[in-house]
Structure formats: C-alpha cells, structure tokens
Amino acid sequence: MFIATLIADRLTAGQLGEATDRLASVHCAPGTWRWLDEGRAADVAFAHHPDAARGVLEGAFSVTDVIVQPEAGREKRLLVADMDSTMITVECIDELADYAGIRAQIAEVTERAMRGELDFAEALDARVALLKGLEEIAIDRCLAERVRLSPGAETLVKTMRARGSLTVLVSGGFTRFAEPVGGMLGFERVIANRLEIVDGALTGAVTKPIVDSLTKETTLLGAVAERVLALEQSLAVGDGANDLAMIRKAGLGVAYRAKPIVAAAAGAACSTRRASRVRSG
Numbered sequence: 001m002f003i004a005t006l007i008a009d010r011l012t013a014g015q016l017g018e019a020t021d022r023l024a025s026v027h028c029a030p031g032t033w034r035w036l037d038e039g040r041a042a043d044v045a046f047a048h049h050p051d052a053a054r055g056v057l058e059g060a061f062s063v064t065d066v067i068v069q070p071e072a073g074r075e076k077r078l079l080v081a082d083m084d085s086t087m088i089t090v091e092c093i094d095e096l097a098d099y100a101g102i103r104a105q106i107a108e109v110t111e112r113a114m115r116g117e118l119d120f121a122e123a124l125d126a127r128v129a130l131l132k133g134l135e136e137i138a139i140d141r142c143l144a145e146r147v148r149l150s151p152g153a154e155t156l157v158k159t160m161r162a163r164g165s166l167t168v169l170v171s172g173g174f175t176r177f178a179e180p181v182g183g184m185l186g187f188e189r190v191i192a193n194r195l196e197i198v199d200g201a202l203t204g205a206v207t208k209p210i211v212d213s214l215t216k217e218t219t220l221l222g223a224v225a226e227r228v229l230a231l232e233q234s235l236a237v238g239d240g241a242n243d244l245a246m247i248r249k250a251g252l253g254v255a256y257r258a259k260p261i262v263a264a265a266a267g268a269a270c271s272t273r274r275a276s277r278v279r280s281g
Helices: 013-025 050-057 092-099 103-114 120-129 137-145 153-162 175-185 213-226 241-249 260-265 273-277
Strands: 002-007 030-037 041-046 065-070 078-081 166-174 189-193 195-198 201-206 234-238 252-256 268-270
Touching: 002 013, 002 050, 013 030, 013 041, 013 050, 050 065, 078 153, 078 213, 092 103, 092 120, 092 137, 092 166, 103 120, 103 241, 120 201, 137 175, 153 166, 153 175, 166 175, 166 213, 175 189, 213 234, 213 241, 234 241, 241 252, 241 260, 252 260
Parallel strands: 078 166, 078 234, 166 189, 234 252, 252 268
Antiparallel strands: 002 041, 002 065, 030 041, 065 268, 195 201
C-alpha cells in the first residue's frame, strides 16, 4: 500500500473525493482518506502505481504539495534537520548582518551558497569576515527580535521524540542561535558552527572545522549506525545545497521551501509552511 499526502492552505472533503476519483482513473485502487490537519492536510491510501498517482495529483485543484510514499516504513526513527529557513523562518547570518548595516552584501552571498553556486565553507568564511567588530550583544538582540520558529516545527520534533525517535539539529549556522533554538524545539542534539568572540566582539572568524554538507551527511549516517537503524528509517529536512547530501542519503529526504536544486533531488518537496505540521508516520 501507498499513501498520498495532500497539503494546501485550504483543503475540503470534496477535493479529497476528487483525489480518490483521480487515483481510480489511473488504476491506483484508492482506499479511504483521513485528515492529518483538518482543512489543510490529509492522507489518501491507494494500492498501485505511485508514479501515476503523483502525476495525476500534482497541480490538482488547490493542492500545493503532494507527497507519495510507501505505507510500510513510513514512521521514521531518526530526524536530522537543518535550522535556517527550515526549523526557523530566517537566515541568521543575514539578520545578524542587518545589525552591522551590510545585510544586502551578505544576503546575496547566502543566496548563491544555498543555490549551490559557491563553496559553502569559503562563502561562510567570507561572510563572517565581514562581521568583524560587531558587538556580541547583537547576537542576543537578533535572537530575540528576528528568530521565529517555523509553524509546526516544534510539533514535529516533540512528536517524533515522544515516539522514540532520535532528533538532531545540524546547522551551517551558529551555536549561539542553534543551541537556544534546539532547546525551544526539543531537539536532543545540536551541531553548529562556533563564532569566535574576543572582548565582547566578533573576530570575523569561525572555529574550524566548519559544519558543512559533509558534516550533515556524516551526522545522519553516524546516528543511523548508533541506533542500529536502516537508512529507510531516517528523515532529513533542509532547504539549501549544503543539505543535499543528507537529503539524498535519508530514507525520506524532504526539501522544505527549498532551492530548486534541492527540491529536484528530494523524495518530497514542501512549499507551504503548513507542511511542517504533517507528521512523519
């Protein structure tokens, strides 16, 4: 059996009935449907032809996202997630740059790095160098004034933990943001880059080695081995090019409001913030 999860800003029972009709028209043998988040997300069960199901449902009525996956093994035992623009709504380095008066200069580099056009570590070093001399207090102000949790992120993390899953936040951002965010969301482990600070100001450097794409992939594989899991039992969520490796390796890789290169590689792509309310299992 397979499950098609439909996500939209507004979803009706009539549309779900139409979805089952569409599945029947391509011989998928649809079964029953059920709400995950009434009016916004629902599961439709079916028996055959997952590729045909995806094709007939994508772009149908007002559905924003369609995720098709086998019912067996759907519940995951490991979550490895990116932070910036994934578990939170902003890119922290861009917001921090705003306090230094150089947001546009840094944001343009961030965007290129997330699209995979620049080497992540080199781009991070270059951006942090521009923050040299920024007072440490700006980090606390940024955290309080700018950082907001993505809708449903806390529910996702705490639900998975309640069901026995290991949850790891691994970020190419900074510990000064990732540690408090990880605590708010309920992550068991947090891995991120450490800004060097001397006499209350940023030095313009990051402690090496930098947390990058390889770190994220290694974290996923290490956690799988530690918990004696199959890769199929893992879930990875991210939005940028430095998330690609872990997304490709995970049992279910989810591109959340992601750059095109990531959405194309992921097993599931979610473009609506409502998607973060949908549990994995």
